[in-house]
Every structure is written in C-alpha cells, then in structure tokens.
Amino acid sequence: MQEIKSIIVGNDVYSSAQFKRFSKTRQMELMIEWFGQRYEDPVHRLPYNSREGGYQWINGGPYSAAEVLGDQFGNIAKTSAIEAAVAEIETEGYEWSPMPDLEDDGIYSLDEPFPDLSKFDYDDDEEQTSMRDDVTQLRQEMLGKLDRLETLILAGLPASSGGIGHNNPPEKIDEAPASAVDLVRSLEAIRILRTQSSTDNPDVTQVAASISEIRKVTITVGHWLKERANSAVDTVIGSIVPAGLGATLVAYGKQLWTALESASTSALEWLSAITSML
Structure with a gap:
C-alpha cells in the first residue's frame, strides 16, 4: 500500500x-x-x-x-x-x-542511436497477403457469430420494444438476463461492426466502442447467471422467447452469454488483425 x-x-x-x-x-x-x-x-x-x-x-x-x-x-x-x-x-x-504515457510526444534525444533501417523489409508481399487472408477469415468468423448473437437478442426482445426502430425507451423485462435497453444497444453495436467490416478502412475507434458495448452486456448477463447459479429458477420465457426455441430463462441466459462472449472475442481478434496492418 x-x-x-x-x-x-x-x-x-x-x-x-x-x-x-x-x-x-x-x-x-x-x-x-x-x-x-x-x-x-x-x-x-x-x-x-x-x-x-x-x-x-x-x-x-x-x-x-x-x-x-x-x-x-x-x-x-x-x-x-x-x-x-x-x-x-x-x-x-x-x-x-x-494507459500509455500520453505526454510522450515521440521526440527523442539526438544522443540516442538511430535504428538500423536496413533491418526492415518493406516489400514482404507474401507476408502482407497472408495478413490480408487472416483478416478476411477473421471477418467471416466474426460475422457468423454476430448473426448468431443477433438471433438470440431478437428472441429476447419483447414485441412492445419495437426493435431498433422504436423511438421510445424499451421497457425492462422482469427476470430477464438483460434489459431491453441493453439488448437494443447490442443490436446497434452489431450493426456498426457489420458496417465497419464492409469498408476498406474500418474506423477502429467505432469498432472498439462497439466491442466494449457488447462486453458490458456480457458482464451484465454474467452477473445475472451468477445470482441464479444456486437457485431453482426454471421459468419458461413464454412471450420473451418463442416456444419453438424450447428455452428457459436460465438456459436462454447461458446461450446469450456464450454468444456475447464468442462474438466479442471474435470481433477483438478481427480488430487486432486490422490494426496490425495499419
């Protein structure tokens, strides 16, 4: 201390x-x-x-x-x-x-040895091609996981929320793993990630913020599951999740947490890959 x-x-x-x-x-x-x-x-x-x-x-x-x-x-x-x-x-x-030292302006003493630029290879086309292939693969994996997450989120939204196009704040769902507000924000994050992944020059700030939004909901759902770990909650979602999904609240919460965690991890790997090419 x-x-x-x-x-x-x-x-x-x-x-x-x-x-x-x-x-x-x-x-x-x-x-x-x-x-x-x-x-x-x-x-x-x-x-x-x-x-x-x-x-x-x-x-x-x-x-x-x-x-x-x-x-x-x-x-x-x-x-x-x-x-x-x-x-x-x-x-x-x-x-x-x-946070890194924000006062470091990148200006160094002339007494410091200048790096040997001959050690750097600026024409490694094979490596660049490999990196682009990795980014493409990671992008496809991310989009697939975002699709899965979106399906689960839409299943958890009440009809009264009206989805993203609704102009009023969605009502809270009692007992649900995440509020309708959290779910709608996650949908918006998914939309931004899809949009940015379709451009040649993704805005890494928007991408990082969207991943952070999904991670926040992951934490919320994780807390919800932890609170119910030792309880006998087995309430059928009914109007919250269509009966065809055959899910209970806890089962849905586990599926949602897994999808959130998987999508955010996949998006992080894609973000790391694209930033390494900048």
Missing part, C-alpha cells in the same frame, strides 16, 4: 489530509475519475490473440480496480468508498490496462 501525499484528478490536486475529510460519496467519485484517467478497457489499444491466451498486456497488467484503488487509496479513503468505487468500475469490466 503506497504512502501518498497528494492526489491529482484532472487539473485538481488534493492533499491526503484533505481527501480523508471528504464524504464517502465524494471520495468514491474522485477515485472513479482518477482510475478512468489512468486505466482503460484493454479493447482500445491492446493486441488480442486467442491462441496466445487473449490480450497481450504490453503496458503491464491486467489490473483489477480493487487492486489499484486499494494500493493507491487504502490509507486515506474510507473502506466503504473504495468498495463502492470498485463496484461501479466493475460494471464496465474486471481487467484493466494502464
């Missing part, structure tokens, strides 16, 4: 004594803001390769919010404030990557 004398949040600086006097709510808010300025969802920058274990943690990590906040604020923040901040952060994810 670090001994800190001051806390910098945005453009504001607080002494440790000042921070200790803040209310639980204020401490929680500042810790969440502090964390968000220093750590990010790995989807935004890190390469991803399922064959090598998933994310490649090139900036260090993975870190948990509990680990980071406990180390940084354990001596000056209320325990309940840390727990509340961690709970809020974990609604967005459980594994976090440190």
Whole structure:
C-alpha cells in the first residue's frame, strides 16, 4: 500500500489530509475519475490473440480496480468508498490496462542511436497477403457469430420494444438476463461492426466502442447467471422467447452469454488483425 501525499484528478490536486475529510460519496467519485484517467478497457489499444491466451498486456497488467484503488487509496479513503468505487468500475469490466504515457510526444534525444533501417523489409508481399487472408477469415468468423448473437437478442426482445426502430425507451423485462435497453444497444453495436467490416478502412475507434458495448452486456448477463447459479429458477420465457426455441430463462441466459462472449472475442481478434496492418 503506497504512502501518498497528494492526489491529482484532472487539473485538481488534493492533499491526503484533505481527501480523508471528504464524504464517502465524494471520495468514491474522485477515485472513479482518477482510475478512468489512468486505466482503460484493454479493447482500445491492446493486441488480442486467442491462441496466445487473449490480450497481450504490453503496458503491464491486467489490473483489477480493487487492486489499484486499494494500493493507491487504502490509507486515506474510507473502506466503504473504495468498495463502492470498485463496484461501479466493475460494471464496465474486471481487467484493466494502464494507459500509455500520453505526454510522450515521440521526440527523442539526438544522443540516442538511430535504428538500423536496413533491418526492415518493406516489400514482404507474401507476408502482407497472408495478413490480408487472416483478416478476411477473421471477418467471416466474426460475422457468423454476430448473426448468431443477433438471433438470440431478437428472441429476447419483447414485441412492445419495437426493435431498433422504436423511438421510445424499451421497457425492462422482469427476470430477464438483460434489459431491453441493453439488448437494443447490442443490436446497434452489431450493426456498426457489420458496417465497419464492409469498408476498406474500418474506423477502429467505432469498432472498439462497439466491442466494449457488447462486453458490458456480457458482464451484465454474467452477473445475472451468477445470482441464479444456486437457485431453482426454471421459468419458461413464454412471450420473451418463442416456444419453438424450447428455452428457459436460465438456459436462454447461458446461450446469450456464450454468444456475447464468442462474438466479442471474435470481433477483438478481427480488430487486432486490422490494426496490425495499419
């Protein structure tokens, strides 16, 4: 646990004594803001390769919010404030990557040796062709998994939500693994991923944001399943999922979680492949 004398949040600086006097709510808010300025969802920058274990943690990590906040604020923040901040952060994810040094402008000393450019091969056509083939294959795999996910999401939407074209906020479905709002947002993320995958120059920022949206719903459904792991919930979905699917709420939740996880993982691999070619 670090001994800190001051806390910098945005453009504001607080002494440790000042921070200790803040209310639980204020401490929680500042810790969440502090964390968000220093750590990010790995989807935004890190390469991803399922064959090598998933994310490649090139900036260090993975870190948990509990680990980071406990180390940084354990001596000056209320325990309940840390727990509340961690709970809020974990609604967005459980594994976090440190942001790279944003003050590094890429200007280095002339005393540093200049790299030997002769070691770089700029005409490796065979490698470029192989990379393009990989991107094409990963794109097809992603689209297939997005199709599967879309089918399950549409099955879980009540008719009253009207789907994406509905102008009013969809009503919450009692007992459902995810709210209609979450499901509609996932459909929009799927639409964006399809659109971006059909262009020659995908917007990686939009792609990453869409993957992050799907991952948030994955976490929500995961929490829902965990809460029901030891319960005897076996309510037939009825109007929520057509009887032809032969699903119960828990069975549907498991199918939805699997499809969300599979689609987001596949999209991450495609994103990592296209960024490696930029």
